[in-house]
Amino acid sequence: MPSVPVRVILPGMLRDLVGGVSEIEVESPSESQTVAQLLDRAFAEHRVLDGKVRDERGEIRRHVKVFVNGEDATRGDGVGTPVPAGARVHIINAVSGG
Amino acid sequence: MTETIVAIGTRKGLWIARSDDRTSWTLEGPHFLMSEVASVAIDTREGRSSVLAGVKSWHWGPTVQSSADGGRTWTESAERALAFPADTDTALERVWQLTPDPNDADVVWAGVEPHALFKSTDRGEHYELVRGLWNHPHRPSWEPGFGGGAVHTIVPEPGHPESVLVAMSAGGVYRSSDGGETWAPSNPGIRAGFMPDNEYPEYGQCVHKVARGQGDGELFAQNHNGVYRSHDNGATWDSIADGLPTDFGFTVLAHPRRAGVVWVVPVADAGERIPPGAQLQVQRSDDAGATWRQQDTGLPDHSYTCVLRDAAALDSAEPVGVYLGTRNGDVFASADEGESFQRIATQLPDVLVVRAAQIA
Numbered sequence: 402m403p404s405v406p407v408r409v410i411l412p413g414m415l416r417d418l419v420g421g422v423s424e425i426e427v428e429s430p431s432e433s434q435t436v437a438q439l440l441d442r443a444f445a446e447h448r449v450l451d452g453k454v455r456d457e458r459g460e461i462r463r464h465v466k467v468f469v470n471g472e473d474a475t476r477g478d479g480v481g482t483p484v485p486a487g488a489r490v491h492i493i494n495a496v497s498g499g
Numbered sequence: 500m501t502e503t504i505v506a507i508g509t510r511k512g513l514w515i516a517r518s519d520d521r522t523s524w525t526l527e528g529p530h531f532l533m534s535e536v537a538s539v540a541i542d543t544r545e546g547r548s549s550v551l552a553g554v555k556s557w558h559w560g561p562t563v564q565s566s567a568d569g570g571r572t573w574t575e576s577a578e579r580a581l582a583f584p585a586d587t588d589t590a591l592e593r594v595w596q597l598t599p600d601p602n603d604a605d606v607v608w609a610g611v612e613p614h615a616l617f618k619s620t621d622r623g624e625h626y627e628l629v630r631g632l633w634n635h636p637h638r639p640s641w642e643p644g645f646g647g648g649a650v651h652t653i654v655p656e657p658g659h660p661e662s663v664l665v666a667m668s669a670g671g672v673y674r675s676s677d678g679g680e681t682w683a684p685s686n687p688g689i690r691a692g693f694m695p696d697n698e699y700p701e702y703g704q705c706v707h708k709v710a711r712g713q714g715d716g717e718l719f720a721q722n723h724n725g726v727y728r729s730h731d732n733g734a735t736w737d738s739i740a741d742g743l744p745t746d747f748g749f750t751v752l753a754h755p756r757r758a759g760v761v762w763v764v765p766v767a768d769a770g771e772r773i774p775p776g777a778q779l780q781v782q783r784s785d786d787a788g789a790t791w792r793q794q795d796t797g798l799p800d801h802s803y804t805c806v807l808r809d810a811a812a813l814d815s816a817e818p819v820g821v822y823l824g825t826r827n828g829d830v831f832a833s834a835d836e837g838e839s840f841q842r843i844a845t846q847l848p849d850v851l852v853v854r855a856a857q858i859a
Contacts, residue, residue, distance in 0.1 A: 414558065414559070452559075456560060456591070
């Protein structure tokens with residue numbers, strides 16, 4: 402029985418870079434996946450997004466937040482945070498700047 | 500027909516001023532609204548009208564954008580075109596300098612934060628870390644200046660592709676005589692008055708900007724307290740601050756054709772970052788810093804702004820154009836080598852970088 406895909410919801414500021422796509426569905430693998438693995442899959446066909454969300458070390462950028470089912474992954478294990486099947490993952494730009 | 504363009508990088512985007520006569524100007528922009536543009540290069544080599552910009556989104560990080568049509572349309576460089584290699588475990592913070600190489604029309608240098616130098620051999624499409632400087636044993640002791648720790652100045656030597664000079668805050672001047680493979684500090688004569696004991700250390704000076712003059716081996720440097728000239732390509736430095744209202748400032752410009760002609764934009768003091776006497780001004784020397792004279796016609800008094808490290812530029816026309824961008828979002832242009840200025844932009848965000856050129 403196929404697992405429920407993970408939905409990655411993009412912020413408005415990134416949608417223009419990928420032709421207005423607002424959400425990317427990622428098939429859940431049989432084994433559990435981390436935020437890093439999820440983003441690898443989600444950005445496989447949208448490479449421009451990867452450099453916006455993660456730096457070259459693979460870390461989430463300082464003023465970007467990734468929420469997994471409403472929990473801020475950057476306050477937990479960061480890109481190592483587990484992502485369950487069927488999760489809703491929001492990428493948002495942090496409230497910062499001036 | 501030749502057009503003069505002035506690229507104005509600010510804290511919140513890029514604007515382009517254009518003129519056919521350097522008297523009447525139009526202003527286009529913003530490009531990259533809400534992204535910081537700390538570096539711009541106008542690449543006119545081989546007849547190009549290319550512009551490169553180091554752009555940093557507060558949220559989405561740094562990148563390099565390029566334009567092949569003089570800044571009208573822009574394309575983001577390839578994914579992670581300028582990024583630290585995995586083995587460095589380092590992330591790019593900001594591109595502070597983009598310098599087309601005068602010896603090879605395919606080479607573009609990039610100075611970045613944290614302190615590092617990158618080199619492109621494909622006109623800025625992709626960049627590689629210059630390992631020789633990255634692996635320098637002094638690197639762990641280079642300190643960040645107030646604007647961050649960065650290689651912010653790159654000065655290749657025309658006719659000598661093996662010779663490159665970089666400057667950083669606060670690490671000082673380093674030179675390579677083998678195209679970037681190896682580097683050595685080169686600060687004899689440059690004072691670091693903020694150091695508690697040795698004011699003339701081997702390295703660690705806070706060099707703000709270096710410009711190449713047209714005299715043999717002629718370089719000029721504006722430091723954190725100190726203005727200097729070198730006549731031996733940066734091997735040694737002599738103070739030329741006598742006669743200036745202050746030795747503090749951020750930028751220095753050297754005439755593209757006439758030896759000994761140099762401009763600085765003085766700032767009252769390290770602790771008082773406003774124009775001396777609240778009169779925005781440039782100081783010009785025609786004798787390599789032996790004497791100076793003030794140029795301020797058309798520049799405001801009661802001015803409490805500041806011209807940052809890369810926020811001044813020259814064009815290559817005759818007579819040379821002089822351009823200043825201020826932290827309060829004004830840009831001033833002179834078409835007569837600084838004798839008189841007019842305001843060509845106002846109410847922009849803080850100006851971080853200005854570059855000017857004549858393009859076809």
